[in-house]
Amino acid sequence: MDKVNSSVVSEFILLGLSSSQKLQIFFFVFFSVLYVVIILGNLLIIITVISDTSLHSSMYFLLGNLSFVDICQASFATPKMIADFLSEPKTISFSGCIAQIFFIHLFTGGEMVLLVSMAYDRYVAICKPLHYMRIMSQRTCTILVIISWVVGLVHTLSQLSFTVNLPFCGPNVVDSFFCDLPRVTKLACLDSYIIEILIVVNSGILSLSTFSVLVSSYIIILATVWFKSSAAMSKAFSTLAAHIMVVILFFGPCIFIYVWPFTTYPVDKVLAIFYTIFTPILNPIIYTLRNRDMKAAMKKIVTYYLRPKKISDIH
Secondary structure, eight states: OHHHHTOSOOEEEEOOSOOOHHHHHHHHHHHHHHHHHHHHHHHHHHHHHHHOGGGOSHHHHHHHHHHHHHHHHHHTTHHHHHHHTTOSSOEEEHHHHHHHHHHHHHHHHHHHHHHHHHHHHHHHHHHOGGGHHHHTOHHHHHHHHHHHHHHHHHHHHHHHHHHTTOOOOSOOEESSSSOOHHHHHTTSSSOOHHHHHHHHHHHHHHHHHHHHHHHHHHHHHHHHHHTTOHHHHHHHHHHHHHHHHHHHHHHHHHHHHHHSTTSOOTHHHHHHHIIIIIHHHHHHHHHHTTOHHHHHHHHHHHHHHHSOOOHHHHO
């Protein structure tokens, strides 16, 4: 860490999404609303899963953890981005920049593994229904969640090991709304070719391998259902199509940005919005509003807390 303190650059300037004053005001309102919806929507899911005993199963346990990760993922940079829409210049300290890099890779790495765990849960439920309770026990689900956090931690620490000791002595302008690793790496006062190779190997292997496992599991599930009945196939495809859409929106930008970090494009910061903001808001919609049991439980909780309290209830 001594090398970090010896860097000449003490802060970075974030260019944000746009330099237009009118657009920044619009973005401030738009993303403020989105962020509030993300927090409230995912909190409602967590509270519902904890409160309703009928949802104390592996699928909803994993869903509750996904909602927690989504809240974390949406919060590592979004509040600062929203505040920056109303301030100039948009600066972030060196330690704050390193912290953003740490948290984005911790949460995205963990979410990738968690999505695989949820796909495995669906695979067992559809392809091995008689053994579902034995395979997807509470112990198994807890281990899967722990593994997701461990993978995320190992992933982010390995990424930081490439960058935390890089010398920053000149340019300090990051063309994004947060400290994106490929863009920050290019500001170092040395040839970053080897570092970029290591980023490709690290992020590329994790994102491509988990994406391949997810796609394979969906194919196996659809193939299994295909031989059962056309009605079951239609229902499974309807459910999995929504899941696949979320997976593509999450993994697509990650793969595009981190597997080819040698060249940065203006569209990169737009793509980053998908896995930092849009995915956390889509997950509650896809995984809950299409689920009858979840909708019924959420309606029950909302009705309970929002209905007028009678005098007899208060006493």
